[in-house]
Amino acid sequence: MSLRYLWNVHSQLLGGLRITVQATLIGMGIAVLLGLLIAMIRLLRIPVLRQLSVGWIVLVRNTPLLAQLFFLFYVLPSYGVKLNAYWLGTIGLGCHYSCYTAEAFRGSFAAVARGQWEAATVLGLSWRTTFAKVVLPQALPAVVPTLGNYLISMFKDSSILSAITVLELLGTTQALASQSFMYTTLFTAMGLTYLCIAYPASIGVRRLEKRLSGGRRVA
């Protein structure tokens, strides 16, 4: 370990960490919105869109994330998609996780009692009002810890973006190491950085889960 060397390159490493965090947060935004959309399509049983979303889930869940990123990175440009590696990677990460968030949302919607839908129906509430005011507020507390765990997984998986030339934390570390050969120092520091963020976050999620399930209001 050479602390002096680390000090010399700390701004580059922090720059890489910033890209990692950005890609994770934006990817999470995509995963949540797309996952919610897919879950709603399946809840509403919208024809065509429903089959498409099932096909999408089969496709994404049964191929490796790295293969998906390579596909986006090497194939899309030849069809005129002009996005840089960072955006392709972030979108790829979000799309990949959308399948998992969709499943989480679907489960939490299914857990809302049928009587809730019936009471809303008898009152004449529209589907949109029922969903926004009755179903979603009851489903969200159950799904938040799951989303938190996916967020942490995404934070770690975002390191794969280095394979398509994105200089996030892992990519930056690799680039620095190939110049200075300070492998031990650099990769130890990198590992500790991931650990120092992911571990407290996982404790936070566990606490949140406890609080949400403890304070859950039952009909």
Next chain:
Amino acid sequence: MIVEPTFNDAERLRIEGVSKSFGNHQVLDHVSLDLPAGRRMALIGPSGSGKTTVLRCVAMLEMIDAGAIYLGDRRISVDLTGRTARSARDLRSIRSKIGMVFQHFNLFPNMTAIDNVTLAPVKVLGIEKAHARDEGLQILASVGLAEKAHAYPSQLSGGQQQRVAIARALAMHPSLLLFDEVTSALDPELVGEVLEVVRKLAETSPLSMMIVTHEMRFAADISDHVVFMEAGRIVEEGTPEEVLRSSVNERTRKFLHRIQLH
């Protein structure tokens, strides 16, 4: 069945030859009922006799296989042929005339009592929020829950929750209120307060009511027409006196005898 003409046929409920099956199991077999405006009908019978399904068909929670249901001159039943399929808005406008109180209350647990009561008036009837709130508080007061307006359902007893559910249905100003075994899920000591609210409602409002209940004394007190159902068919109907006290029908007598043994 002979029914005397009433002053307000626009809100008369007519059920004509309704049949309904779940898979191979026929739950309703040519059921016909007539409920003039302002009248109160009690549906009694053993579990699985189809009483609740009748209510659910009237509330449009179930599709029917055959027959028709009318509220006034408007056909409200949804059947499998899609002949009566109509716009969602039209459906909701008919629905707002029919209120329902469920066995398990089905209050929205994420809202306070007053928000449970005002949600539909604001969203469906388009009543201004402040106005709906004032009225909601009055209705809650009328079921004895003025001081619980800001409590969440989880903070209320079963009896209180059911009274909020009644208030929620009343806030839509229905002309017909359906009660589906509203005391069955309650602890015995809480049954009285709910029945009292329904009784008071029956005395003071011009609402039509259809009541599925296992409380025979309550059925006798509150209704002016009692229907005994068994295996999806109407076995006997008449005044509470005729059906509950002096029935000559063998099956009715057997059922009432069994109930009294409890």
